[in-house]
């Protein structure tokens with residue numbers, strides 16, 4: 001599955017316009033062994049390769065000549081042995097035509113082309129790799145030692161790719177909406193299954209199956225736990241107990257590999273206690289007010305700080321925080337409860353383009369990363385533009401180890417009511433995450449709305 005050929009041809013044209021000169025080398029991914037060489041993980045193509053060259057098979061490489069405006073696909077035609085195991089396959093030239101590339105050559109020719117260019121003193125631009133196999137491939141192709149591969153990656157290419165991939169076109173927006181619609185099925189199913197006595201993996205397995213049956217694999221390993229205070233909890237062995245909250249952070253990939261990333265938090269058994277509801281409403285307000293404030297020109301850092309203030313002020317109303325809210329947030333006291341960022345870009349990667357460098361994707365000359373615990377973990381700080389798609393995912397967590405550490409250090413005793421916090425040690429955590437498109441004048445929450453108001457969730461959980 002892929003977009004029309006002209007979509008990829010136009011993207012390559014735009015890349016050429018955005019860069020000065022030389023060759024761009026975009027390596028597709030190879031297969032990755034799981035427990036022995038021929039038993040591989042589910043194949044996942046590199047996202048930048050998908051963006052510019054669309055093809056979803058292993059062992060391909062794309063080259064764009066920035067000076068004579070030509071592009072090449074390198075890859076091998078299958079032989080009869082491959083056909084016996086894999087079935088008939090299109091030829092390389094047929095594949096290349098699907099993405100508007102005219103010139104193809106066997107993979108064995110790639111080193112020659114690159115060597116010739118290097119000999120002429122031409123720059124080979126490549127992106128930072130993230131797999132061992134690709135490091136070795138780049139060492140062999142370019143003669144750069146593995147240790148030097150990241151620092152020799154092209155800053156100019158990174159900036160150009162981030163510039164293009166940050167602004168989603170209509171085809172991409174439609175794909176991400178599909179991915180959220182799959183997440184709707186996953187999350188409403190998880191809500192209905194969240195009954196006392198069931199084991200987390202029974203729910204996690206079913207919703208992973210929904211993703212597979214409707215599009216592709218999940219867009220990241222499912223986080224589903226009654227210990228939502230552990231932010232990325234992949235352990236699915238707990239039995240659901242009455243009185244606990246279940247956090248489900250899960251998304252799907254479409255057949256074209258666009259991602260969704262949604263979090264919902266529900267009370268086991270379907271009824272929020274008063275204490276749970278009070279904290280839930282604070283997180284929901286942080287989620288909804290920051291969504292409502294989203295528009296071009298506003299920085300994501302300011303949305304993050306807005307969420308932090310809503311959380312601090314809500315916790316003050318409950319009695320868990322105290323003192324001046326703005327001062328508490330300025331000093332970072334809220335991060336005991338909200339120790340992560342408000343969100344990140346979303347696209348072909350669930351943390352879109354994170355492999356190209358978080359600071360290149362999320363920050364610029366105007367907005368630089370905070371050094372303060374909590375806000376420092378914000379992946380996207382810069383100004384929003386129409387076409388950006390990103391997540392809004394505030395949370396409140398009671399993390400016993402962090403509470404003990406800060407209390408032991410007498411940290412922020414002017415702002416944190418540790419005596420009351422102690423009573424919440426067994427509370428768990430709450431996160432509410434949606435996927436947002438920045439439009440010309442404002443924003444759009446993507447996909448079919450997934451229940452998130454406390455009463456909507458309770459109503460849905462009654463339907464079994």
Ligand code: GLY
Nearest residue numbers: 220249261393433
């Ligand atoms: N799914 C991980 C996150 O929300 O960033």
Ligand code: MN
Nearest residue numbers: 249261262433
């Ligand atoms: Mn998530």
Ligand code: MN
Nearest residue numbers: 261391393433
């Ligand atoms: Mn997320």
